[in-house]
Each structure stands twice: as C-alpha cells, then as structure tokens.
Amino acid sequence: MNILITSAGRRVSLLQAFQKELKKFVQDGKVYAADANPIQSAACQIADDHFEVPRLDEESYIDYILQECIQRNIKLIIPTIDHELLLLAENKQAFKEKGITVLVSSTDLVQKCRNKKETHKFFESNNISIAKEFKKDDYKLPLFIKPIDGSRSIDTFIIRTKEDLTPYHFENEKLLFLEYLDHDTHDEYTCDLYYDKNHRLRCVVPRKRIEVRDGEVNKGLTCNNSMVTFLRENLAVMDGAVGCITAQCFMNRETQKIYGIELNARFGGGYPLSYLAGANFPKWILEEYFFQKEMEDQFDCWEDNLLMLRYDSEVLVHGFKD
Template structure:
C-alpha cells in the first residue's frame, strides 16, 4: 500500500477519535501515521495527540480543498475522515478528485449530505422511509409548547423551547431559517443518538443507540449504550440508504412506555462527538473504515458486536505545549 496514512480534518478536540485510528491503523501497518488538520493546530488537543498536524485555511477559503489535496499527496495519506458539518459538502463535491489521486474521502454523496444539512429536507427523507418526525407549524398557526430550531443548524445552536407566547420574539418570526416544530415532551420521551455504520454499498451494518444522559456545549458528556426498539426499527426502515457511507450519527426520540412511538430528529453524515462510547463498546467503525477503504475488504452485518449497558462518563484532561509563543 502506498497511501496508508490517515488524515482527520477539523480535528479540534477529537482526541479519542485520533487515538482510535492510531490504535487500529498501527496494528496493520506499524509505521503508518494519523495526521490531524485544523485552522489553529497549536490550539487543538487532537492535533497534539496526532502523529503530525497541519495548519490549513478556513473552510470557506477558496484554497481549502487544494491545500488538503496537496498535504495528502505530500504525506502519503490515503484516507480522509471529516468531522464537522460545514466541511462535508465541499469534500463530497471533490470526492472524485481525491479518489483519482488514490485518496479516499469517507463522505456520503452530495445529495445525501445536502439533505442532512437541511432539516426540512431530512424530514422529507424520514417520511419517505416511513419514520415519523415532529410536525412543522407555520408561523401564523402553531400550537404551544413548541420547539424552534434552524434548518441548517448544528450543536444545538439557536434552538428554543417555547412554552408561552411571551417566550416568542420578533427574531423567531422574522428569521426565515427558524422552524416552528411540534414539541416532543421529554417527560414522555427519551432522546437517543444512534451511531450507524454504512458500508460502501450503502447497506446498514451496525447500530449503536446511545442514551444522552448529559450534554455540554452540544456534545454528549455522559451516555449509555442501550439495546432497545431502535435497533430492529432502524434495521427495517434504514437498511439501505442511497449515498450513505461510513459513520452516520442519527438522533431519535423513543417513548418511555410505548416503544412503537419513535420520532426522528436529524442525521449528521459524520462521526459524532459521542462515537468513542460506541468504539469502546466494540462497534469498531474505525477498523471497518480502514478495512474497507485501505484494505479493500468487504464489511458484513455486525449488529451484535457491541456491549450493552455500557456507561461513559467524560472528564476534562490537560495537554501541555512547552515553549508556546502564541
């Protein structure tokens, strides 16, 4: 293999993701490296943990893709793992160009990425798969309480629970990006994030539901793997998704006492911040990506490989950078 190294883009604080690729990659090729890229790598914990790091332009810079391609070719990188929503479309649009250079970008199709980035479109997607979503109201005909979120948001930014008319402001009505949605009662429903693995042929191979026990800054802080109705339900409704590959993070509400009541929230076609729990439970998406994209192996169904009722409690740690000049 020529291009055996891996690049994690927009690495930020994804230390656990970098370490998982280091562990799995070096079992196969001990000399292989996992690189990380970020706009400010010296301020990125994941970049310091990686075997090497790159300073790259901002995602909206015209040379972002060309710089990534240059770095990959220069450093024998054969696999790119994107991590944040705002880089997905550009990488999907240029996936063929990277592949022509022997570099695989693990990203879903342009059409599917676009659908995931637009909450109204992904609601239509769920509907086409017979999966319920919260009803969307018009801004002159709604029912309280309601939930407001942007059509293109992420990390729970610009979201609101509206319980009374006094909670509504001109901003909510005037911002065309904000959706007025049926409120799903958290006293009756529990929220789960499911890590889904799709093989190259767009077949669902694994599902790990994670119960979100505590969230901080939009990312799960405490979580529990749970084997529940979501596993057979998603096997049935999302067994094949055209254009979907790699790790997808999908969110659902499941009724506490009536497992037949399931509502979909959204899908992010990338690794989520809580993936380390799925990885440590035995759902080794990291290895499967290396197998598929670097070793050209076929991935079969692996629905039963992960540990149930595994609790993850995260904590802060320190990375020291000596001689830092800012």
C-alpha cells in the same frame, strides 16, 4: 497508509481510536490531524503529526489539503464537522484521481442532512415519524425552535409560553417551529450507524443522551433496544451513505413510538462510547478501504448498558506564545 482527520479540534478520542486500529495493520502508519489553528487544537497535539489548513470559506482549502495529502502519503480522509462535508463531497473525485479516499457520503445525502426540512422528508419516506412542523402564524405550544441548517444546538429554543417568543423567532427565516417532544415522556438517542461501500447498514448502536453539553453528549448509555430493530428495518439501505452516519431519535417511553429528529453524515461527538462498547468503525473502515475486505453484519458485536461519563482533561503545549 496514512490517515487524515480534518477539522480535528478537540476530537482526541476519535483520533486515538484510528491510531490504535491503524497500528494493528500498519506499524509505521500515521494519523495526521488538520485544523485552521492546530497549535490550539488538542487533537493536533496528540496526532502523529499535524498541519495548518486555510479556513473552509477560502478558495484554496481543497487544493491545499490535496497537496498536503500527496506529500504526506495520506490515503484516507475522515471529515468531522458539518460545514466541511458538502465541500469535500463535491470534490471527492479530485482526491480519488490521486489515490485518496474521502470518507464522506454523496453530495445528495449530505444536502439532505444539512437541510432539516429535507431530513424530515427523508425520514417520512422511510416510514419514520417526525415532529410536526408548524406555520409561524399557526402553532401549538410548547414549541421547539431550531435552524434549518443548524449544528451543535446553536440557535435552538424551547418555547413554553407566548412570552418566550421574540421578534427574532418570527423574523429569522431559518428558524423552524416544531412540535416539542418532552424529555419527561421521551428518551433521546443518538444512533451510530455504519454503512458499507454498498450503502448497506451493518451496525446500529443507540446511545441514550443522559446529559448534553454544547450540543455533544457528556453522559451516555448504550441501549440494545427496539431502536436497533426499527432502524435496521427502515434504514437498511441508504443511498449514498458510507462510513458513520448519526441519526438522532426520540422514543416515547409509554408507546415506544420513534421519531426521527436529525441525520448527520459524519462521526458524532459521542461516537467514542460506541467504539469502547465494541462497535469498531475505524477497524471496519480500514478493512474496507485499505484492504478491500467485504463488510458483514455487526449488529451484535457491542456491549449493552455501557455508561460513559466524560470529563475534561489537559493537553500541554510548551513554549506557546499568544
């Protein structure tokens, strides 16, 4: 009963959580890590073992991972980055035929998550407000600009004056002009949602984003507030969703109105806070997919007002030659 974390990069905390939980069930179980450059991946160095894989845009990517999983008796794959989700979702059946579960949501849901316009439609269809989208010839300042298929806060802009706008903003067809939800009046949350095999919501952990670095939370706080009830009521069932889904939301401090911003069909970079608070997604995944245990509601299992302060640490690789 071995596990694979793909595109492992620097996801050390997530990998260690799976190592810890797997050992409770299977003493000789291993958590592998895969990366295009494993020697420079901290998570690969911490994993029980690791291997190099082709880049995502290479045709051999799926076949290579499939063969590695067969050889290493890997039965469960945990993807971690946006760009691999659709590829793995489209090939879930090939892995299933070999007794391997890829913990990724349906192709349809992944596509909705990857296209921000589709994400907005999804939120609205579930009674969740969204930031207004403007036409590029008819907008209201201030603006927030982001790509339709963006990730990690790349190519995002806060526009306060017309002088902040450049030809690039108008010419790049991927960039969306959106209503700016000011952090002076709104709190920003990333909510870790756990969906069971039947696509039912079993846990919600809102994490207030206090400080962000490179699109990933650096300081965060668990908050058991009205966000939990709101998402529990409006996203109780999400077609195609399995495992960890992250929903990025804003809440107006005065009115408590909640806006849906983004949806990601994967573990978020700040999930370790939810895990340490008691929302044990790795354990539930193992119970569901290795031991066929039926999942129950876990809405009250985690610690409220738990503050996470992240810092850089070191992983040393001896004898490395560049």
